[in-house]
Amino acid sequence: MSAGLTFDNCDHSKDPIVGCALEGIANMVAGMKDVSIVIHSPQGCASTVAAGYDNHEVDFTKRKVGCTRLFESDIVMGASDKLKGMIKEADQSFHAKVMFVVGTCAADIIGEDIEGLCKNIQPQVNAKLVPILAGGFRGNAYDGLEMGLEALLPFIKKRQTKRRGRKPRIVNIIAPQANVNPTWWADLHWITQTLKSLRIKVQTVFSHNSSFAELEQAGDATANILLSHDVGYKFARKMQQTHDIPLILDDIPLPIGVKNTTRWLQALAAHFKIEERVEPLIKQGEEMVVDTLRRRALMIIPRYRNCRVAVSTDGTLGIGLVRMLFEELEMIPEVLLFRSAMRESRPILEQELQSLGLSPSVVFSADGYQIKQALTEIDTDAVFGSAWEKYIAEELGIQISFDVFSPTNRETYLDKPYFGYEGMINMMEVVANDWDRAFRSKHIHWT
DSSP states (O other): OOEEOOOTTOSSOSSOOSOBHHHHHHHHHTTBSSEEEEEESOTTHHHHHHHHHHTTTOOGGGOOEEEOOOOHHHHHHOOHHHHHHHHHHHHHHHOOSEEEEEEOHHHHHHTOOHHHHHHHHGGGOSSEEEEEEOOGGGOBHHHHHHHHHHHHGGGSOOOSSOOOSSOOOEEEEEOTTSOOOTTHHHHHHHHHHHHHHTTOEEEEEETSSBOHHHHHGGGGOSEEEEOOSSSOHHHHHHHHHHHOOOEESTTSOOSBHHHHHHHHHHHHHHHHTOHHHHHHHHHHHHHHHHHHHHHHSTTTGGGGTTOEEEEEEOHHHHHHHHHIIIIISOOEEEEEEESSOOTTTHHHHHHHHHHHTOOOEEESSOOHHHHHHHHHHSOOSEEEEOHHHHHHHHHHTOOEEEEOSSSOSSOOOSOOOSSHHHHHHHHHHHHHHHHHHHTSOSOOOOO
16 A cells, blocks of 8 residues: 655645646647637747647647737736637638637636637637636646547537447547657557557547547447546546446556556457457567567666665556566665546556555655655655656766656657557666666766
């Protein structure tokens, strides 16, 4: 079982590491190809929206974004006419089927009635207007992802006829971008290719490179697969209520490491009754990991034994990482620092810790201050995190730190999954290089 850490004088975040709700909404909208977004905000918020599109690597020429560029006078006097003009201009320029009209902190301060404005101006534009209130006071980027998912739900058509006989193997994939792998789309690719090899059709991805037509047909799926332990549970349960599509594989870790990948594949096979197809994949994957490590890391892995490690990440990767670190690398997770609240996925974490006999300290919704305090108070040999944690570790005199997650200082030219058997090797490659780098002299002058 885990033990929660407490922090004095920390009722409010002192050093936030998760962006605002607008970033989360943009991250969801950016995954749709046939939509546009208008933000009612100062121009600085446009960079937050740009970060959402950057996260999907959407080319600048394909971004359909409008901003009202609010000034001080607009905050004082109101800017309804400005927003109406921007909506009309965006409709004429982008020709999108759907336009998300997003209110930000500034719109909240003004008290702008964005929902009423969209309702009144709807007959004057071709795009379907979808108002979303996303001021920073309404939550962080994870909350924004939830808002984005909720905004997509009304567009999913319901099946008009009931299926008879055996249901087809068709799935939707939810929230793949809620993942701190710097190339998270490689994890999505691993999932889709695995499903394809098992003859399971992917209907809709919520959302990455998804068309509006695919969104509308999401109701044809017979199961939903959530690729996040941080967001998406509420959306998946609503889909189950409104479209009778069950959420599967929601009570186990995602495929991180050998054992969790095998477990995830077996659970997938059990649901669709295709065990005979999955067993060859499992055998091939496990043999690949063993063969790779035997040839290239046989003398390296023993050095990790009993290394006390702090893990700072999201729930998506963090829950599965616990078993990989403890059982497969023989490290000891002493403290787990999660970026989100993980209200729905905490039971999975507790089950994992209990089955492994571990009792690390745990922090949910950790900010920069809490991460630094935890690393100061708890004795660890290494830190498993991002570039942020690497800098903090250096400041605190922790010699070993692994720059595995986003934001990273590593150059990533090739997309590398962290899911699946190959994903374990990809993470171990980063760990091995950072371990070696930690013991190299920083005082050698090569010129």
